[in-house]
Amino acid sequence: MSENTRATSIADAIAGLPGPFQQHELALVNDTVLRVARLAGAFPWHHHDEDELFLCWDGTFRLELENRPPVVLAAGDVFVVPKGLRHRPVAEAPAHVLLVERPETEQYGNPRHAD
Template identity: 65%
Template structure:
């Protein structure tokens, strides 16, 4: 998505369009990063990325499980950066939504 003119985006509208758990929609491109919104519900597979990934909890509660490290609990407004190469998986017992800030080429299921 190349953005040539400024656009207003409604995150609640994008969330309403998400078809189900772990589905994503692109919100915006900012410099060399992309902002995506995703629904989290259940357990996502363990994976890692070759780049950092930032989670910002929009609503609900999301647990970021880290391989051989303590889990991180995120509530609305909380953020956490997963360093490149760290195996992780987001988990939510109830439906929650997150904003992801990452490189456009970041693969959802990792490397």
């Protein structure tokens, strides 16, 4: 097994993102993956069969949650969307988020349940 001997720059990863909602994998840790994404506008409603952690890196965005008030995140804020809860991130201006989830987590949610 090879070991990574270099630090990963989140700023460099953000600068290299090709566009809104396109994720970049930063690190694998045990049974989870750390991803970064740029948010701009509204992402489609979806849900996952596992929890999803959102950490706002910069900017501000809101997580709209089905049948619950939205949660607004600013730089340094963390929120966990519980498994099965329909949600969507919405950013009025570009923001960046770190996501902690399982490697197999589908970006657009579980296909049989996404709309």
